[in-house]
Amino acid sequence: MSKILVVTYSFTGTSTRLAELMCRSRVWKSAQVTERSPRKHLVTLRCAIDSLFRLKPPICYNGPDPAEFDLVVLVAPIWLRRVASPMRSFAASFRAVLPRVAVVSVMGGSGGQNAAAEIGSILDKAPLMSTTFTMREVEDGSYASRLLALATAVDAATDGSAVLRPYELSPETAG
Numbered sequence: 001m002s003k004i005l006v007v008t009y010s011f012t013g014t015s016t017r018l019a020e021l022m023c024r025s026r027v028w029k030s031a032q033v034t035e036r037s038p039r040k041h042l043v044t045l046r047c048a049i050d051s052l053f054r055l056k057p058p059i060c061y062n063g064p065d066p067a068e069f070d071l072v073v074l075v076a077p078i079w080l081r082r083v084a085s086p087m088r089s090f091a092a093s094f095r096a097v098l099p100r101v102a103v104v105s106v107m108g109g110s111g112g113q114n115a116a117a118e119i120g121s122i123l124d125k126a127p128l129m130s131t132t133f134t135m136r137e138v139e140d141g142s143y144a145s146r147l148l149a150l151a152t153a154v155d156a157a158t159d160g161s162a163v164l165r166p167y168e169l170s171p172e173t174a175g
């Protein structure tokens with residue numbers, strides 16, 4: 001069975017709720033990213049400035065070594081149509097040890113699709129898969145079926161059953 005780790009940064013708790021359901025549904029391990037200096041003043045403005053300038057604030061990582069896993073699911077909110085800055089910091093700091101990743105973003109309503117592209121450019125490899133949920137979907141519970149479908153897809157992609165062999169791409173290259 002594949003080893004999957006779910007790494008979450010959440011500012012107001014929505015991403016954490018989503019990550020908890022995903023981990024419970026599959027018995028996957030979870031890990032948390034937090035900021036080393038929690039924001040106390042002008043909180044929203046500072047989050048926005050981080051996003052605007054693509055800053056990477058200092059973080060703490062509480063979890064197992066990502067290198068021990070087959071795939072890491074990154075879960076984070078969207079700030080100013082970009083991935084929240086602490087998750088940007090995590091991706092940059094752990095770039096060398098991260099295996100394949102999937103990206104799940106949580107947003108108010110727009111910009112979620114940018115998270116996978118940004119993580120892909122930091123890691124210099126495209127995420128295996130990505131999806132976005134709205135805060136409202138998480139709050140009213142309607143996100144659950146799509147989230148569980150994503151978890152099933154992650155399992156299928158990592159257990160070896162979804163391999164595309166060279167001869168399926170081009171019979172001439174199969175040798």
Ligand SMILES: Cc1cc2nc3c(=O)[nH]c(=O)nc-3n(C[C@H](O)[C@H](O)[C@H](O)COP(=O)(O)O)c2cc1C
Nearest residue numbers: 010011012013014015047077080081107108109110
């Ligand atoms: C500074 C800041 C900027 C945000 N920018 C966006 C945005 O560009 N697009 C969007 O859809 N939601 C935006 N949001 C809303 C969050 O993405 C949304 O509330 C998310 O569910 C929060 O996740 P969390 O509870 O895990 O922190 C922003 C929130 C903050 C605090």
